Amino acid sequence: MSTALVVEDSPTMRQLIVFALRRIRGLEVLEADDGVDALRKLAASKLDIILTDINMPIMDGLKLVKRVRSDEALKGIPIIIITTEGAEEDRQRALALGANAYITKPIQAPQVIAKVKELLKIA
Amino acid sequence: MSKADDKPDDKGNIPELDLVESKREFIETFFKRGAEFTEELMRENEKLRFRVVQLEEERRLLAASASAPTPTAGAGALRELVARIEQLEAEREGLMSRFAGVERMNHDIYERYHDIERENNNLANLYVASFQLHSTMELRELTQIILEILLNFVGAKTFAIQLVDDDHGKLRTLAAEGVARDRVPQGPVGEGRVGEVIKSGHHYIDGERLRARADLAHLDRPVIVVPLKIRDRVVGVVIIWDLLSQKTALADVDYELFNLLAAHAASALQGAWLAAELKGRAPHLWAAADQV
Numbered sequence: 001m002s003t004a005l006v007v008e009d010s011p012t013m014r015q016l017i018v019f020a021l022r023r024i025r026g027l028e029v030l031e032a033d034d035g036v037d038a039l040r041k042l043a044a045s046k047l048d049i050i051l052t053d054i055n056m057p058i059m060d061g062l063k064l065v066k067r068v069r070s071d072e073a074l075k076g077i078p079i080i081i082i083t084t085e086g087a088e089e090d091r092q093r094a095l096a097l098g099a100n101a102y103i104t105k106p107i108q109a110p111q112v113i114a115k116v117k118e119l120l121k122i123a
Numbered sequence: 124m125s126k127a128d129d130k131p132d133d134k135g136n137i138p139e140l141d142l143v144e145s146k147r148e149f150i151e152t153f154f155k156r157g158a159e160f161t162e163e164l165m166r167e168n169e170k171l172r173f174r175v176v177q178l179e180e181e182r183r184l185l186a187a188s189a190s191a192p193t194p195t196a197g198a199g200a201l202r203e204l205v206a207r208i209e210q211l212e213a214e215r216e217g218l219m220s221r222f223a224g225v226e227r228m229n230h231d232i233y234e235r236y237h238d239i240e241r242e243n244n245n246l247a248n249l250y251v252a253s254f255q256l257h258s259t260m261e262l263r264e265l266t267q268i269i270l271e272i273l274l275n276f277v278g279a280k281t282f283a284i285q286l287v288d289d290d291h292g293k294l295r296t297l298a299a300e301g302v303a304r305d306r307v308p309q310g311p312v313g314e315g316r317v318g319e320v321i322k323s324g325h326h327y328i329d330g331e332r333l334r335a336r337a338d339l340a341h342l343d344r345p346v347i348v349v350p351l352k353i354r355d356r357v358v359g360v361v362i363i364w365d366l367l368s369q370k371t372a373l374a375d376v377d378y379e380l381f382n383l384l385a386a387h388a389a390s391a392l393q394g395a396w397l398a399a400e401l402k403g404r405a406p407h408l409w410a411a412a413d414q415v
Contacts, residue, residue: 010271010275011255011268012251012252012268012272012275012276013271013275015251015255016247016248016251016275016276019250019251020244084274084278084367086367086368086369104367104369105274105275105367106275106277106370107275109240109244109247110240110244
């Protein structure tokens with residue numbers, strides 16, 4: 001059993017991502033409103049993958065990536081960025097900070113599912 | 124000497140015989156004939172030897188052919204082999220044909236799987252959008268949900284929601300994204316492309332400009348206008364001027380989302396206005412809208 005954390009300030013978008021992830025058998029999904037909420041959830045639960053938006057209040061997705069990568073206990077968790085920012089420099093910046101994948105909105109559920117499975121190494 | 128020579132002469136005398144000569148001739152003839160006979164025997168012997176050799180060779184060949192398949196048996200085996208090859212060829216053809224059939228079926232299943240996946244994805248989008256549109260009676264929250272659907276689900280970059288102000292005969296901007304709300308043109312109802320959509324109740328999509336992705340910054344020239352309707356009455360519009368750079372074309376689900384917004388967003392907005400009025404927080408529709 002693996003656990004994913006969806007970090008997204010838009011309830012609409014969050015529901016869509018959660019909806020997609022629930023199709024992966026054996027994957028539990030937790031939700032967070034922003035980066036700070038995500039760090040709280042990371043401290044409280046053992047998480048296997050993070051899917052995060054970039055533009056969020058309080059703490060954005062890129063800061064969250066930095067924090068996770070600089071934390072000895074969390075740095076191995078795969079991170080997928082899901083964002084409206086489609087510019088190549090945004091992608092490069094996120095990947096340079098340590099994100100494992102970068103998906104632009106509007107999302108296609110099969111693409112998100114495939115990437116999560118790939119990073120969690122599940123069939 | 125012939126016997127005629129031994130005849131008695133006229134006087135009855137028998138001629139004197141040369142016995143030595145006769146013996147010699149006899150012996151010579153005898154030996155000559157013996158030699159001839161011997162030679163003949165030798166030739167015959169030679170012929171027989173040759174024949175024996177021939178027979179021995181034939182016997183050897185027969186023995187060899189007896190131990191090996193006979194020419195008749197070989198032809199039979201060959202026929203069997205040819206028949207087997209033909210049978211195997213036919214089996215191979217059959218298997219190839221079945222294999223091609225299975226491949227076609229696989230391809231069809233793969234296509235259908237992707238169709239179903241796409242359909243599933245579309246339905247998920249529509250379900251979540253619909254669920255969210257009816258999840259609140261708060262006008263501000265509802266407006267935010269409509270903006271999020273347009274941004275995250277459709278991939279709109281610059282867009283606005285406008286409502287028809289029947290009292291003043293003009294459009295009023297409820298919310299905007301990618302452009303300041305006060306910059307959005309709020310012309311009289313019935314003017315321009317937006318006016319046509321309000322009159323007709325049908326979407327307007329400028330496919331050519333969307334494909335070319337050119338000239339999308341002009342606020343007086345929207346690329347998509349979606350009417351928001353309660354039954355047949357248009358109460359507002361969603362106006363889109365530009366899409367996110369990664370959104371290169373509209374998909375089937377986008378048209379479905381426009382239909383969903385057209386039908387559900389207006390009634391949800393109407394419900395939110397009524398709720399606000401009932402709570403006394405907004406005595407008038409536009410007061411509620413202005414609070415967004």
